[in-house]
Amino acid sequence: MTTQTQSVQDEPETQARSEAETLTLFLNCERFLSGHGIRRPADELADLAREAADTPESDHYGEGAVIEDFEREIAGLLGKESAVFMPSGTMAQQIALRIWSERKNCSTVAFHPLCHLEVDEEKAYQYLHGLRARLVGEPQRLLTLEDLRKIAEPIAALLLELPQRYIGGQLPEWQQLVAQAEWARERGVALHMDGARLWESGPYYERSYAETAALFDSVYVSFYKGVGGIAGATLAGPADFIGEARVWLRRHGGNLIRLYPYVLAARAGLRQRLERFPVYHERAKQVAVALRTVPGVVVKPETPQTHMMHVYLPGDMDRLLAASLDIARDERVGLFRGLWPTELPGYTKFELAVGEATFSLTDEEIAGYFARIVASSHK
Amino acid sequence: MTTQTQSVQDEPETQARSEAETLTLFLNCERFLSGHGIRRPADELADLAREAADTPESDHYGEGAVIEDFEREIAGLLGKESAVFMPSGTMAQQIALRIWSERKNCSTVAFHPLCHLEVDEEKAYQYLHGLRARLVGEPQRLLTLEDLRKIAEPIAALLLELPQRYIGGQLPEWQQLVAQAEWARERGVALHMDGARLWESGPYYERSYAETAALFDSVYVSFYKGVGGIAGATLAGPADFIGEARVWLRRHGGNLIRLYPYVLAARAGLRQRLERFPVYHERAKQVAVALRTVPGVVVKPETPQTHMMHVYLPGDMDRLLAASLDIARDERVGLFRGLWPTELPGYTKFELAVGEATFSLTDEEIAGYFARIVASSHK
Numbered sequence: 090m091t092t093q094t095q096s097v098q099d100e101p102e103t104q105a106r107s108e109a110e111t112l113t114l115f116l117n118c119e120r121f122l123s124g125h126g127i128r129r130p131a132d133e134l135a136d137l138a139r140e141a142a143d144t145p146e147s148d149h150y151g152e153g154a155v156i157e158d159f160e161r162e163i164a165g166l167l168g169k170e171s172a173v174f175m176p177s178g179t180m181a182q183q184i185a186l187r188i189w190s191e192r193k194n195c196s197t198v199a200f201h202p203l204c205h206l207e208v209d210e211e212k213a214y215q216y217l218h219g220l221r222a223r224l225v226g227e228p229q230r231l232l233t234l235e236d237l238r239k240i241a242e243p244i245a246a247l248l249l250e251l252p253q254r255y256i257g258g259q260l261p262e263w264q265q266l267v268a269q270a271e272w273a274r275e276r277g278v279a280l281h282m283d284g285a286r287l288w289e290s291g292p293y294y295e296r297s298y299a300e301t302a303a304l305f306d307s308v309y310v311s312f313y314k315g316v317g318g319i320a321g322a323t324l325a326g327p328a329d330f331i332g333e334a335r336v337w338l339r340r341h342g343g344n345l346i347r348l349y350p351y352v353l354a355a356r357a358g359l360r361q362r363l364e365r366f367p368v369y370h371e372r373a374k375q376v377a378v379a380l381r382t383v384p385g386v387v388v389k390p391e392t393p394q395t396h397m398m399h400v401y402l403p404g405d406m407d408r409l410l411a412a413s414l415d416i417a418r419d420e421r422v423g424l425f426r427g428l429w430p431t432e433l434p435g436y437t438k439f440e441l442a443v444g445e446a447t448f449s450l451t452d453e454e455i456a457g458y459f460a461r462i463v464a465s466s467h468k
Numbered sequence: 469m470t471t472q473t474q475s476v477q478d479e480p481e482t483q484a485r486s487e488a489e490t491l492t493l494f495l496n497c498e499r500f501l502s503g504h505g506i507r508r509p510a511d512e513l514a515d516l517a518r519e520a521a522d523t524p525e526s527d528h529y530g531e532g533a534v535i536e537d538f539e540r541e542i543a544g545l546l547g548k549e550s551a552v553f554m555p556s557g558t559m560a561q562q563i564a565l566r567i568w569s570e571r572k573n574c575s576t577v578a579f580h581p582l583c584h585l586e587v588d589e590e591k592a593y594q595y596l597h598g599l600r601a602r603l604v605g606e607p608q609r610l611l612t613l614e615d616l617r618k619i620a621e622p623i624a625a626l627l628l629e630l631p632q633r634y635i636g637g638q639l640p641e642w643q644q645l646v647a648q649a650e651w652a653r654e655r656g657v658a659l660h661m662d663g664a665r666l667w668e669s670g671p672y673y674e675r676s677y678a679e680t681a682a683l684f685d686s687v688y689v690s691f692y693k694g695v696g697g698i699a700g701a702t703l704a705g706p707a708d709f710i711g712e713a714r715v716w717l718r719r720h721g722g723n724l725i726r727l728y729p730y731v732l733a734a735r736a737g738l739r740q741r742l743e744r745f746p747v748y749h750e751r752a753k754q755v756a757v758a759l760r761t762v763p764g765v766v767v768k769p770e771t772p773q774t775h776m777m778h779v780y781l782p783g784d785m786d787r788l789l790a791a792s793l794d795i796a797r798d799e800r801v802g803l804f805r806g807l808w809p810t811e812l813p814g815y816t817k818f819e820l821a822v823g824e825a826t827f828s829l830t831d832e833e834i835a836g837y838f839a840r841i842v843a844s845s846h847k
Contacts, residue, residue: 116525130534130728131520138513146495147509155509176555180721213719217596313725320724340592341720342559345699346692349509350729 106414111426114414118423121446122376122455125317127423133319137350140357147347151335155349159356163323167308168299171331172323174352176343178285179210181309181324184337186246187218188330189279189306193245199223200248201232203255205283229432231261234268247273250283251290251301254440257389258286258397260293270304282308288359289315289395292367306330312355315369315396315444316362321351369396369443376443379452383459387436396443402428402459404466406437412462422450424458485793490805493793497802500825501755501834504696506802512698516729519736526726530714534728538735542702546687547678550710551702553731555722557664558589560688560703563716565625566597567709568658568685572624578602579627580611582634584662608811610640613647626652629662630669630680633819636768637665637776639672649683661687667742668694668774671749685709691734694748694775694823695741700730748775748822755822758831762838766815775822781807781838783845785816791844795837801829803837 106114116127148156156174164172175181182205186198198214200206202224206214214220223244226232231253249269252258261269273280282305284290287298294301302308307326312318324334338344373393380386380400387401402409406428413424425439485493495506527535535553543551554560561584565577577593579585581603585593593599602623605611610632628648631637640648652659661684663669666677673680681687686705691697703713717723752772759765759779766780781788785807792803807816 112525127525129520130523130526130732131517133526134513134517134520134729134732138510138517141508141510141513144509146491146506147512175721177721177724179718179723183721210721211715211718213721217719219598319729320726336590339558339590340596341722342554342556342562342589342592343721344558345556347699350513350698353509353513 106411111414114417115423115426117421118417119421120449121423121444122425122450123423123440123442123444124446125444126446133354134350136357137353140353141349144349144353148349148352150346151338151344151348153349156352159352160323162356162359163310164325166298167302167310167325168297169302169308169325169327171328172325173331173334173338174348174355175322175324175338176320176345176348176351178205178283178309178311178322179213180338180341180343181322181334182206182248182281182283183210183213183218184334184341185281185307185309185324185326186214186220186248187337188333189246189281190218190220193243193277193279195243195245197221197223197242197244198246198248199225199240199244199278201226201250201253202228203253204248204250205254205285206248208255228255230256231259232269233261234265234272237269237272244278246279246281248281248283249305250285252286252293252395252397254286254397257399258289258393258395259390260290260394263294263296266301266304279306281305284308285311286314286395286397288363289366289369289397292370293394312351312358315366315442316355316358317444318354318358319351321348321355365445366396369447370394372396372447373398373441373443375452376441376447376455379456380459382456383463385463386459387433389438398441399438400425400441401431401433401436401438402463402466403436404463406430408466409437409462412465416458416462422454422458424462485790490793493796494802494805496800497796498800499828500802500823501804501829502802502819502821502823503825504823505825512733513729515736516732519732520728523728523732527728527731529725530717530723530727532728535731538731539702541735541738542689543704545677546681546689546704547676548681548687548704548706550707551704552710552713552717553727553734554701554703554717555699555724555727555730557584557662557688557690557701558592559717559720559722560701560713561585561627561660561662562589562592562597563713563720564660564686564688564703564705565593565599565627566716567712568625568660569597569599572622572656572658574622574624576600576602576621576623577625577627578604578619578623578657580605580629580632581607582632583627583629584633584664585627587634607634609635610638611648612640613644613651616648616651623657625658625660627660627662628684629664631665631672631774631776633665633776636778637668637772637774637821638769639669639773642673642675645680645683658685660684663687664690665693665774665776667738668745668748668776671746672773691730691737694745694821695734695737696823697733697737698730700727700734744824745775748826749773751775751826752777752820752822754831755820755826755834758835759838761835762842764842765838766812768817777820778817779804779820780810780812780815780817781842781845782815783842785809787845788816788841791841795841801833801837803841
């Protein structure tokens with residue numbers, strides 16, 4: 090009790106804000122730096138009801154036109170024979186690696202130390218699938234052909250994440266990617282793409298999604314990042330591979346009786362946003378330039394390769410957050426509502442992902458807000 | 469080509485109906501023997517949008533009032549400390565058995581030969597969780613205390629399904645259930661309930677759900693059977709058990725960024741239907757009496773214990789189905805659109821589950837339709 094009172098007195102008033110209060114402040118904002126804006130479930134569902142006008146019937150355990158047509162659409166976009174819609178990428182990627190592991194008769198799979206499977210899935214690849222990980226490369230950077238050449242043991246599959254979220258959405262240069270794919274092919278190693286944000290990579294490579302996907306044996310894509318759906322993922326690959334993935338999907342408990350709300354939202358988002366990704370990429374580069382004019386602010390990568398970047402802020406984490414939330418409250422502008430630690434002493438960071446909402450702020454406004462935020466953290 | 473043409477000529481015209489045509493016939497029906505009627509996604513989503521009026525914000529990876537409040541509501545109904553909403557029962561039950569297995573340091577779990585885990589999940593309990601099954605009892609009947617007493621090896625957990633779907637929705641008598649629970653408790657065996665249709669069992673036991681659930685260490689319930697939701701399940705139990713289940717949920721890929729469409733539909737269905745289950749049970753008993761007046765028709769159980777029963781029809785499967793689909797087309801009455809094989813020579817069966825739609829047909833109409841269907845199969 091004493092501690093609590095004291096802490097409120099010691100810290101700025103805004104420190105007392107709970108997670109719920111923070112969220113409420115953001116829900117009340119009118120403009121946002123990241124994403125497509127915060128939508129109320131009632132509005133999202135009303136939109137979906139309109140999207141469902143041409144859908145007379147629900148899907149049923151993975152069957153039915155609404156889900157099968159969308160799977161064909163995604164397979165076509167990725168130039169793969171077949172595709173299966175799943176509730177989550179966590180399922181899709183474990184399933185892909187398990188299948189390649191069984192086919193190659195090898196339990197070891199390789200990925201970057203900051204791969205989603207390594208850091209965000211409670212080590213399910215071990216607990217559920219009995220797989221072992223050979224980590225490749227360094228956490229701070231993209232993995233390279235040199236890193237791959239150091240692998241001295243048999244591996245069933247290599248996972249590459251395009252773009253790699255936890256290092257700011259970085260992409261390997263095309264020739265590097267081709268060389269890594271060749272390395273895998275020559276060794277009989279299956280190549281799987283974590284394409285959670287693949288849609289956002291198209292503008293950088295200036296190639297069709299199918300051309301990029303052609304380097305890979307299997308591809309996972311997501312629909313609730315830049316696409317702006319509700320949830321859901323798709324795994325694409327050869328027909329026999331996808332047939333096997335459907336068996337594993339049932340095992341994972343992901344073959345739901347009805348997935349149509351997710352499918353419809355994914356379909357609507359994709360049709361609306363696929364052509365917007367080049368625009369988001371351009372805007373991301375402008376925003377990065379604006380942010381880098383603020384003394385002390387660091388952007389990674391310095392020139393964004395996709396719609397996203399990590400923004401490093403100097404100063405006290407609590408004060409930085411308080412300053413952002415003050416702006417949310419007073420000016421109804423949502424900049425960031427959480428900060429991650431970094432390896433730089435005195436620096437924290439947040440993830441900035443350009444979406445429709447980002448266009449509500451000018452470069453000057455963005456630079457101005459961050460100048461104020463950084464200044465306030467040094468008070 | 470020849471075979472196909474021949475088969476069309478040999479069989480009644482209706483035999484040429486594809487799965488899609490069958491579904492379309494049913495979608496165009498105005499009255500149904502089973503369920504709550506077929507709803508178009510657009511209508512279902514429009515209802516959900518209204519249900520979301522009091523929900524200002526989405527859930528986020530299992531957090532947020534919309535999902536947490538509902539979990540508390542279900543935990544309260546079941547008299548358990550805690551509960552977690554999941555996309556599917558397949559996930560919920562594997563997770564429950566894995567946790568009990570780890571806690572008891574034993575890989576063997578026990579269930580009936582027609583348990584969902586044994587017949588509907590591609591043996592995921594083995595492939596994902598490394599569990600072994602000790603099957604208990606005979607496929608044709610409920611398992612008994614005598615069956616349990618024959619278990620001569622250590623088991624971590626016993627799963628009981630209330631009511632047991634694949635034998636027509638049968639329930640053990642209360643004293644038998646209590647005795648089985650005592651058997652488990654005395655041996656330190658965790659008791660898990662497959663309560664996919666538990667809501668529908670309340671009328672038979674004339675006890676609160678909490679009183680029935682109190683016999684069990686963990687309980688899974690579903691929201692898209694009698695409740696009429698879109699999909700989704702909940703696992704309930706002690707707080708530490710549910711905490712652990714949340715880790716496994718993430719591993720399974722079921723900790724979706726947003727589950728609110730399923731949660732809202734489950735909540736709406738439960739509020740609307742919980743008080744209707746006694747009415748469904750009464751109606752099921754009346755329908756069973758009506759069906760048994762039709763010569764040759766067998767109902768299992770003879771007197772339904774819940775909202776459901778299995779209806780055995782004598783005659784040729786294709787002709788029976790054709791007769792049902794003719795009625796769907798000509799009179800817009802949906803009776804059944806698929807038949808399962810049975811062990812009785814010359815008999816097939818379908819599952820009848822009473823819902824709101826069942827009240828659109830009188831006993832006399834039901835008996836009349838089935839008299840016609842059975843007669844046509846002997847032509």
